[in-house]
């Protein structure tokens with residue numbers, strides 16, 4: 001299963017976990033030499049590309065121009081466009097571009113027709129959204145201030161009070177309002193990911209800007225402290241959605257890893273029983289299906305307003321919601337820098353429990369072999 005937007009990876013379905021953005025063996029022989037400089041020519045005045053019919057934003061070309069090799073800076077506009085276009089195509093192939101364009105049109109259609117219920121949700125208003133203890137910890141922004149409001153019931157699973165009851169109520173009402181609109185207009189919406197039949201993508205009906213702020217100003221500072229090993233300090237994009245469970249909704253959620261570096265999962269309500277999150281240890285792509293160690297088993301019961309923050313690669317699932325209705329807000333936070341660097345990373349992952357176990361085992365074997373060798377030598381000198 002490829003890890004494109006909105007897809008979880010289910011570690012139990014098959015072992016073939018693909019990486020997002022890989023251009024899988026595609027070779028570009030004629031343009032492989034096209035390179036950009038690491039540092040921009042700050043004094044260079046870029047051309048304007050607004051009047052050209054281009055397949056990428058004209059602004060992108062103007063920004064990228066300053067990274068051209070010096071010899072190219074004074075070439076004709078056409079030459080520069082061709083050079084930059086070939087580079088962009090290498091990173092953003094046709095299929096992906098079409099998908100992004102289609103998705104943009106889909107969002108635009110929703111946003112120009114859907115009438116929001118609570119407009120105040122659509123811009124970040126921290127004092128109204130979050131509980132004071134959370135705001136205080138964020139403003140202090142130290143490991144100690146975060147530890148004061150958090151518990152870590154299992155390594156890498158952080159939980160803390162986050163949302164005000166009023167915010168939860170408004171968000172629940174907004175989601176209900178959106179779903180009513182979907183039913184009445186018979187608009188076909190995309191579900192949050194491949195594993196949910198219910199739920200809605202908040203980014204698709206206007207909440208993208210608010211959620212981006214939530215990631216940048218609140219989740220990234222926390223992740224910088226606790227999840228730096230998976231790109232926590234460089235989170236730069238998100239996928240924000242709600243999941244809905246109950247008798248006439250999804251019942252449970254299978255064992256999976258998220259397409260995120262860091263996941264925020266906050267319960268909005270309403271009344272329910274069951275629906276516990278179960279965690280089973282952090283794993284890299286290679287080890288996603290390896291067995292769980294007893295100390296990795298942890299179950300968490302959701303409570304309205306309370307957040308759970310964990311690495312996306314922390315294997316988890318949700319048990320059946322046995323009565324009532326449970327709605328949770330999810331923010332999958334991603335780091336493009338982390339993903340790019342991982343493509344070239346050869347050594348073991350510090351955050352993967354199985355990589356660490358393998359490393360320890362190799363060290364143990366090396367020590368044992370050395371001991372044996374020393375004993376042998378001692379035996380030889382004694383005789």
Ligand SMILES: O=C(O)CCC(=O)C(=O)O
Nearest residue numbers: 243253258265318328330
């Ligand atoms: O139901 C939950 O609380 C978990 C949801 C989840 O893990 C996900 O959507 O990725």
Ligand SMILES: [Fe+2]
Nearest residue numbers: 256257258316
């Ligand atoms: Fe998940």
